[in-house]
Amino acid sequence: MRAKRVDHLGFACGAALGYLGDLALGDPRRGHPVAAFGRAAGAVERRLWRDHRGSGALHTLLCAGGAAAGAALLARTARPSRTAGVALTAAATWAVLGGTSLGREARAVGGALAAGDLDVARERLPHLCGRDPQALDHQQIARAVVESVAENTSDAVVGALVWGALAGVPGLVGFRAVNTLDAMVGHKSPRHRRFGWASARLDDVVGWPGARLTAVLAVLAGPDPRRAWRVARRDASRHPSPNAGPVEAAFAGALGVRLGGTLAYAGRVEERPVLGAELRPVEVGDIERAVRLSRRVSLLALGTALAGRAVGSLLGKSIATRRSR
Template sequence: MFFELALLAYLIDMVFGELPCKHPVVWMGDFINTYERRFYGNRIMPGAVLVISLLLLTLLTSVMLVFLCGLLPAWLALPVLAVLASTGLAMNMLHGSVAAILTAKQPKQAVSLLVSRDTDSMTETDIYKAALETWAENLSDGVIAPLFYLVLFGLPGIAAYKAINTLDSMIAYKTERYFYFGKTAAIMDDIANYIPARLTALLIVLLAADRQRAWQCVLRDSHKLESPNAGFPISALAGALGVGLAGDACYHGQLKHKPTLGSPLNPVNHNTLVQALKMKTGVNFIVLSILTIGIGLS
């Protein structure tokens, strides 16, 4: 277990957020775009080769970095590894990006940077719903999941997870272009997020003012979405806030019918998003406490 590394990396992300350098995810995105331009074919095999290639490249690079850090003095190796690992955590960036919607002069444009759905016809309620869903789902994808794999496998673990997550965000769409090409990436992402999504839902339930309602919502609604994972944190947040999330939305010009998660006991508005974002403090406290306990027990 890599509790010390995870704790230091999490603290670095809390204090400094994104580091002023080209993010590893950008390098991964460049690799994916280059591969797609040269070898694209809407078949499973080219997509699978892309997934395997990026994972191998990511693992080899991260293992080499761990080896090089091992050559440093012991007092320096851990901080350097922690700085590298912190680039895979996104609590600071996620909170800031979602919170920006609260003060944006053009909320539709702000939310379009966070979601893949069409935003032109969104109402004010739709904008805040999309922001809440982004906050819930990315607590798993951007915070809990990378931290989970960092604790288990160190730098190679978080690097491999970010590669899978980046592939999912770029090519795992059920469109004509990506239906088969992105199939392997989508399956890998579903597998990688299976446990973290459920841990995130549990975390949100623990932070809810009405834990019973939040938990009942998870039990009732978490399996309603097409994704095997996204419904868990979203339904937990819907229950915690007493609102209805998900529902119909437009993607690539087509209306997609989705079930509503939660119950619309309260309106979805500016104050709802403020309330959800306040969970950051509780998430930080629980995560830091678990990591500290882990260090003590290891």
């Protein structure tokens, strides 16, 4: 029992340190572990690609499964030393979180819009999302940034913390690997429509708990929880994504803005249902409000993840005690 308690305390310390590391440092411009994984996954894709779901499933298994297995091996190696375990958890948490870089990029676009420099805003927008910036005007870019902040709060922070609480370092690394693969091959381009199917579906599965927690925390952390809850409950299912829907609807209600509508991806126009139709359009100042809400949600998610892991440890101890009687 003492070993499990030490493991929980070590994870809590490591996760908190990793969160602070992301808060203070963000992502490095070069040598980021996630970027290295992306290059490796790209190399595997070039060897395995076939216009077939089976080939894509093998790609997902090798890349995401390999990353999680490697993390599990490192965690087992570090287990005898509490210091090594804390250091590994801190490094993994810092590597998989992207909250600071998310806020930095959102503010960069917001600053360009506030200065009236639409060209710079369009140039920076691809750092946040895959939309065609040339097809967007001033207000549409602001809306795209708020929607990206909402969705990526779940993908880049909360989801990883949830899986870290559930499965430790392998959960952290495995979640980020799946999410990265989805960004690489999960979109519905002609090349990846079949090949990326497995990555996209797996991302939907592993993203489910983090998206729901993000939505709940956004409702609680916003200035008007009743409005946020009303919009989230009513509009979440209208979104085509099972995970982006609850998050974006909750952010729309929390910020009091209207999200959704016409989107443009590489020349392809898509009409999405409007979330919070009775609310006002997004303004440039809402980008900063969205970033601040994202920060509050992220901090609450860290506390929730650590508390959940502690409760799980206590329940496990209680069950083990009953069985030993």
